[in-house]
Amino acid sequence: MTQTRLGPLLSTAVRQQRHQRGLSQCELAEMAGVSQSAVARIEGGDRTPSIAVLEALLAAMDVQLTIGVEPLDAHLDARIDDLAARPIVERIDELGLDRLLDRLTEFPQVITGSTAALLQGAPVPVEALEIAVRWQDSKRFTRWLEAAYGQRWNAAWGEFGGVWLEPEEQGEHPWSTRYGEIRATMCDELPETIEVRHAGPIYRVVPVTELELTEPRAGDLLRRYRARQLAGRAAGPDGR
Template identity: 40%
Template sequence: MESSTRLGGEVGRLLRQERELRRLTQRDLAMATGIAQTTVARVESGHRGAALPLVERLFAALGRQLVVGVEDIGEDVDRQIAQLATSGIDDRLLDTDVERFRRHIDGISYVFDGPTAALLQGAPVPAPGVHVALLWSEADHITEWLTGRYASRWMDRWQEYRHIPVDPREPYPHRWQTIAGEIHARMCDELPESIDVRHGDRHYPVVPLAELAIADPGVARLLDRHRAGRGGQPAPGRAG
């Protein structure tokens, strides 16, 4: 099985789901299969392509097997959007790292960006990780904060997180895995203009949805897919 953010993530999600249904820990599954717990964790995180025999071995220990099929590109995204559209914003946030990020962030200026900002404004779009805009002028503080949260950094070449320098000034993607969740950063000289979105007693500074739809092609495509799924109704924040 080749490294693939989408496919690897789907396999990891299914494995974690089946394991938790049986009330097993990653350590339990590792012991049952003779596979290192760290390997089980990496497969479940979707950050490492795993060989098919290894994946089959993990599922077999749970009494399950994978079924391979094909579908049109984007159908999986459409299913996620349709499922998210049936739930409220609080339920949607349960499947993200947004609250964990808010609890851990301290003294760093940020604005929620990308699909995270869209989700916080009510758009039922998939938002893996936490997407934020950060300031270059706070690079030292960001590095210190990441180091204190045991951050590892995403490497496109290997399609996984590795323990390499986390300073945003280093020539690597601004994407980190931390105890505060998975963070995707857009480094800026100035933070983008934001609005304050409230959910209950919680406040979220976010890039306005209309601005996201113009500036972020990925978010624009997600909003268009949502609009298409609503029978051609205009998507939130976009002109019809």
């Protein structure tokens, strides 16, 4: 089957259902009658499953796929609208950002990505604390991860664990820790920041204008939010 935009959605659905049941990829593969490598490729987004394989995987977990039709990315727009109606402090508490940041004192870092956009008032989805860390601090970062029972994302397996803990390549690296999930971008020098305050704590964040230029995911979300704002103003108070 040709890879489509549904691929990442299906891989996420399978992975989340498996995690909720505490199953390993090998256990799910055996229950569904497929190979472990097939489950790994599907969850990693390298392969879009056939309908038969997808149904077998979901049926093994006592769930089934439902099909619906909606305008493109309507779910994302709805989520942005929902987040816009909620106080920033509430979202900070929900994500546990302060709890995690209070423990990140072993090495210098700054907040970037969607997390920085959130702290500057943008109602964008945030799944993990996003930070920038210098390469020269990678050893200190790794020691902190070890103490925090960290596991690095394994793209081949589609789950955390099974790879070296220390960052070795350019780009963003996700880790799970006992305090929450972290996505760290390794860099030569930390980017310039501004300070923002919410209910007491002060956060060092990369400015929104810089995020739009340097962070593709956060930049796309920020532009989408701004476009929705403009569309809402053009429609008027009665939505027309």
